[in-house]
Amino acid sequence: MNLTRMLTTRLTRFWLWSVLTLLFVGMAFAAAGYWRFVSQQQLLQVQVLQQQLQHQYQDNQLQDADPWLPSMLALTDVVELRLWQGRKLLQQYRGPIVESSRYSMRFTVDAAHNIDVELLLRSPFHHYYPQMGDWVVMLLSLLTLVVVLRLGYHWYSQQLDGMETVAERCRLILQGHYSRARNLSSASRPRFINRALSKLLDELADARKERARFDDFIRTNTFLDHDTHIGNRLLLDNRLNALSNAHGMMAHGVLLLLEFEELEQLNGDGQMVDYLNLNVAHISRLLHSQANSVFARRSYNQLAIVVTQISLAEAEQLAAKVMKLCSSLLPREMGNRNNSCHLGAAYFKLGDNQQQLLEEAEMALRAAQIQGINTWFMYDKGAVDAEFARGSVRWRSFLELALEQRRFVAFTQPVVDVDGNLHHQEVFTRAKEPNGNLVRATLFLPMAVKCGLIAKIERQTIERVVFDLLPKANADAVFSINLSEDSLLNAEFMRWLRTLLLEYRDLAPRLIFEIDEAVASGAPAALAPKLRLIRKMGARLCVDHVGQQVISSQYIVEGGFTLVKLHRSLIKQIHLRTENQLFIRSLLGGLHKTDIEIMAEGVEQLEEWQTLRVLGVSAAQGPWFGDPEPA
CATH class of the missing domain: 1.20.1270 (Substrate Binding Domain Of Dnak; Chain:A; Domain 2)
Structure with missing residues (x-):
């Protein structure tokens, strides 16, 4: 832009100076022509006077020239005429013209006697001065x-x-x-x-x-149920795989299986689908307050619900609410309305086997069906981790004390590109108890959100990165930090973040802020000014956990994100799952010819990483590259 402006300015000036130069040349030629014309006119008059003087001199009448010479001198603009013989002045005639500015012209009348005539003429422009x-x-x-x-x-x-x-x-x-x-x-x-x-x-x-609509169509037909428009069995399996690894489940929560009996009593498939959609709509509103929940249709008459980061008591309350809701929605066409829907629940904790979890949920469902009424049954192994039993008051006290004593420890996990180089490091946080034990973020973050302390925790994490990690790391080291929706919508937090990034503007390009896909796509209008502020300060934006929801990828471009991290549910065993590969190909196609980098989370095997590289993923993180380590 600056080069173009400079070139156009120079071209404009060249045009102006060219016109002025042509004008100057034209005026110079006009002045030269004018001077030549008037000088030529006066020269012709002088030549006539010269001929007349030579003629009068030859007739010896030059001594008596008073009758005719003055008028001749006035006609030729001669101020004075002098007749010389060598250096001797013979005669002198003064014309009627008085002019201070004059020039002389001399010519010979009689060369034999060395007789010359000197004429003093006034300027040839006298008659042509402008009026x-x-x-x-x-x-x-x-x-x-x-x-x-x-x-x-x-x-x-x-x-x-x-x-x-x-x-x-x-x-x-x-x-x-x-x-x-x-x-x-x-x-x-x-x-x-x-x-x-x-x-x-x-x-x-x-x-x-x-x-983007076509990509949405592909993902919709791959992971959504056509009738109810919630997740299908493939989506459910992917999410359960993402919640587990070789050591078992990586979080605690509950699996609910809801089954409807005697749906064939309804008049046709249309009424059955309408009834299922009615239940789905009400259950979805009930699950709206449960973050990271999964709602899918497992079979034609069975729905599955997975909720993580939930205590056993809350899981029992949720199961009771779902059962009560579905019982109230049973249509009158069913003959046995008191024994038409049942719910089985299985609570899981860290390390539990995924396949065993499904079996326990099905056992609980069969136990509820055996009772012969609309009811629910919870499969309780009686071994709930003590960490889950903390009450909200104890959690608030623990988190506030950890904030006051700055007992949040930063862990970093490497993100490696296709060339094996370190792309950046993602920062995780763990809380240290007074006895030295570390509490995982998956445990305390949901309670921090409930207690309204998540913004303060993320502020301490950012301060740790800016004040401790970045100054001590290499000059090209980059760190990514997760931001929650509560922090982004917190005006005080955003003012503090703006001040911090302005003060450390040289470090801002080495920061990446990760935002969950559910947050980034849920309220784009409210988040747009916050995201724009972060970009203006020089930091980059990354949308995290992409693929948890089946939505259009247009929000990624409109939100100004430069990095995308695929959810681990898409990466798990991707070399064996063609439908997940189709999902990633579709996403890469929708973001083609943009500067957005696609990355993967939770890579555990070499085959997964090789498949991702073939698909076009630019970087990845996970146990295959390294587990989180203390910063």
């Missing part, structure tokens, strides 16, 4: 010329200003910033070029939206 009217005409002409030049310069500058806009739009297109190029004015000159660019950019935007 008052001439000065007025010249002044008006000069003013007209200045106005025309000024208007021409202004018009020429306007025409070239449009070229700057065209150049800027072309630069943005080459850099892949199509939306910014579209937002530039298309009304500037040259208009037909700008209109053509705007039309092409509009068509490109429509094509990309259509591609």
